[in-house]
Amino acid sequence: xxxxxxxxxxxxxxxxxxxxxxxxxxxxxxxxxxxxxxxxxxxxxxxxxxxxxxxxxxxxxxxxxxxxxxxxxxxxxxxxxxxxxxxxxxxxxxxxxxxxxxxxxxxxxxxxxxxxxxxxxxxxxxxxxxxxxxxxxxxxxxxxxxxxxxxxxxxxxxxxxxxxxxxxxxxxxxxxxxxxxxxxxxxxxxxxxxxxxxxxxxxxxxxxxxxxxxxxxxxxxxxxxxxxxxxxxxxxxxxxxxxxxxxxxxxxxxxxxxxxxxxxxxxxxxxxxxxxxxxxxxxxxxxxxxxxxxxxxxxxxxxxxxxxxxxxxxxxxxxxxx
Amino acid sequence: xxxxxxxxxxxxxxxxxxxxxxxxxxxxxxxxxxxxxxxxxxxxxxxxxxxxxxxxxxxxxxxxxxxxxxxxxxxxxxxxxxxxxxxxxxxxxxxxxxxxxxxxxxxxxxxxxxxxxxxxxxxxxxxxxxxxxxxxxxxxxxxxxxxxxxxxxxxxxxxxxxxxxxxxxxxxxxxxxxxxxxxxxxxxxxxxxxxxxxxxxxxxxxxxxxxxxxxxxxxxxxxxxxxxxxxxxxxxxxxxxxxxxxxxxxxxxxxx
Numbered sequence: 384x385x386x387x388x389x390x391x392x393x394x395x396x397x398x399x400x401x402x403x404x405x406x407x408x409x410x411x412x413x414x415x416x417x418x419x420x421x422x423x424x425x426x427x428x429x430x431x432x433x434x435x436x437x438x439x440x441x442x443x444x445x446x447x448x449x450x451x452x453x454x455x456x457x458x459x460x461x462x463x464x465x466x467x468x469x470x471x472x473x474x475x476x477x478x479x480x481x482x483x484x485x486x487x488x489x490x491x492x493x494x495x496x497x498x499x500x501x502x503x504x505x506x507x508x509x510x511x512x513x514x515x516x517x518x519x520x521x522x523x524x525x526x527x528x529x530x531x532x533x534x535x536x537x538x539x540x541x542x543x544x545x546x547x548x549x550x551x552x553x554x555x556x557x558x559x560x561x562x563x564x565x566x567x568x569x570x571x572x573x574x575x576x577x578x579x580x581x582x583x584x585x586x587x588x589x590x591x592x593x594x595x596x597x598x599x600x601x602x603x604x605x606x607x608x609x610x611x612x613x614x615x616x617x618x619x620x621x622x623x624x625x626x627x628x629x630x631x632x633x634x635x636x637x638x639x640x641x642x643x644x645x646x647x648x649x650x651x652x653x654x655x656x657x658x659x660x661x662x663x664x665x666x667x668x669x670x671x672x673x674x675x676x677x678x679x680x681x682x683x684x685x686x687x688x689x690x691x692x693x694x695x696x697x698x699x700x701x702x703x704x705x
Numbered sequence: 706x707x708x709x710x711x712x713x714x715x716x717x718x719x720x721x722x723x724x725x726x727x728x729x730x731x732x733x734x735x736x737x738x739x740x741x742x743x744x745x746x747x748x749x750x751x752x753x754x755x756x757x758x759x760x761x762x763x764x765x766x767x768x769x770x771x772x773x774x775x776x777x778x779x780x781x782x783x784x785x786x787x788x789x790x791x792x793x794x795x796x797x798x799x800x801x802x803x804x805x806x807x808x809x810x811x812x813x814x815x816x817x818x819x820x821x822x823x824x825x826x827x828x829x830x831x832x833x834x835x836x837x838x839x840x841x842x843x844x845x846x847x848x849x850x851x852x853x854x855x856x857x858x859x860x861x862x863x864x865x866x867x868x869x870x871x872x873x874x875x876x877x878x879x880x881x882x883x884x885x886x887x888x889x890x891x892x893x894x895x896x897x898x899x900x901x902x903x904x905x906x907x908x909x910x911x912x913x914x915x916x917x918x919x920x921x922x923x924x925x926x927x928x929x930x931x932x933x934x935x936x937x938x939x940x941x942x943x944x945x946x947x948x949x950x951x952x953x954x955x956x957x958x959x960x961x
Binding site: 396397441444445446447448466469470474476478480481482483484485486490493494495497498499500503542 | 707710711714715718721722725726787788789791792793794795796797798803950953954955956958959
């Protein structure tokens with residue numbers, strides 16, 4: 384039986400516009416998400432901003448009620464048994480918020496250890512070992528208002544693990560961190576997976592999901608559009624080719640024009656120093672380089688190359704909905 | 706036992722947080738002093754030294770009430786701004802055990818107001834602060850602080866669901882000064898106001914503190930004050946699950 388299972392989860396928000404004559408509308412943030420995570424698995428929910436990752440995770444950790452569908456964690460229903468679920472899960476949100484800035488790192492952990500019901504005798508050693516794990520030893524008596532973003536993020540991780548939960552939810556834990564901090568945090572996540580924790584990680588960094596996850600579900604516009612191991616996902620576009628065209632100043636409407644070309648699977652633009660790189664995916668047997676160049680009239684074109692698709696290309700193809 | 710421990714630890718860390726803000730702290734001490742000064746000048750017209758003690762205690766409890774009524778809303782708002790409200794809701798205990806220490810910590814700040822106001826009365830206005838029943842006086846202060854915290858808890862429950870409800874705290878601040886009998890005796894108020902005064906714990910807390918200080922029978926007032934505090938907590942707990950359910954349904958917990 385999966386440790387975490389979501390079955391046809393839907394979540395709709397009601398929102399309004401206008402002041403005097405209010406117009407109400409429903410926004411579907413999650414539309415029928417279904418997946419299961421096995422014990423000890425590191426499962427990635429990968430998608431762009433606004434895809435429904437955080438909404439999904441918030442339903443699983445009992446902070447949001449699903450509009451319809453069911454979700455269970457370790458056999459407990461997230462709607463009917465929220466307290467049983469909360470006892471058994473840890474969660475970490477990305478970003479700087481969520482810590483008491485006027486308290487020290489140690490006091491933050493001490494307060495939450497009490498809230499999570501850690502036995503009094505175990506609190507001190509537990510906090511000490513977690514401070515070691517996340518690399519905050521020696522800084523724990525400082526107020527967190529002086530912590531860097533990375534330190535706050537690591538404090539979040541320590542807090543999420545205080546009660547040694549078997550299931551951990553990590554919502555974009557490396558967002559906004561510098562490369563070194565992000566790498567250290569990924570190493571910590573990997574060590575949690577090695578320790579047998581079941582982990583749900585949301586991220587929009589392809590390489591992060593590739594490096595850490597046993598399985599990945601790609602979510603976009605509230606729906607899961609692909610699910611499998613990183614290798615499975617790569618195979619979905621392995622038969623294609625990526626044409627990279629360096630352009631200095633992408634003209635208006637270019638992306639749409641290229642996307643409309645027959646044989647184009649997906650198009651995206653990447654910023655590289657002064658230039659933008661147009662990434663065009665096509666099936667292997669389709670040669671479109673000259674046609675693409677034909678649509679670039681007037682633009683300054685630099686280097687042109689062809690290569691095999693990466694996992695990131697697979698992700699772009701999936702989330703761009705082609 | 707576990708619940709008591711959680712309340713105590715929660716109170717300690719919340720109190721530590723509030724008392725670490727020098728600006729808020731100074732405000733909590735200075736603000737009631739202005740009212741106390743005005744009250745002392747007004748009541749100085751009376752020849753009786755006990756009238757000045759009456760005014761001193763009234764303005765002290767005014768400060769205590771202000772510290773609770775306005776800050777209960779601010780406390781919830783602060784949890785939202787810091788993004789910690791979701792973290793607290795996501796913990797396993799009943800949310801009442803998480804929320805109550807926050808408002809009790811706020812009410813405890815009211816003791817600063819009381820001490821500062823009485824010290825002003827004693828050292829600046831030379832008021833005789835002799836109290837008739839010191840032990841019951843101390844108990845009455847504890848009862849008042851506890852019941853103020855309980856009323857703050859009831860406010861805070863609504864603040865969990867409605868972001869803008871903190872404004873209600875401000876709205877309640879001044880009317881309760883009047884209908885709680887802090888400076889004006891309740892007998893001077895219209896008949897129809899009195900039932901409202903009776904359901905407010907601050908009325909009985911004020912009365913218990915005065916009776917203990919000026920001589921009288923403070924125990925019934927003290928017990929009523931505590932009982933009303935219990936009713937507020939009971940009401941708050943009864944509403945809390947529904948309020949949290951509504952906040953989870955509407956996705957209101959993460960809003961700041």
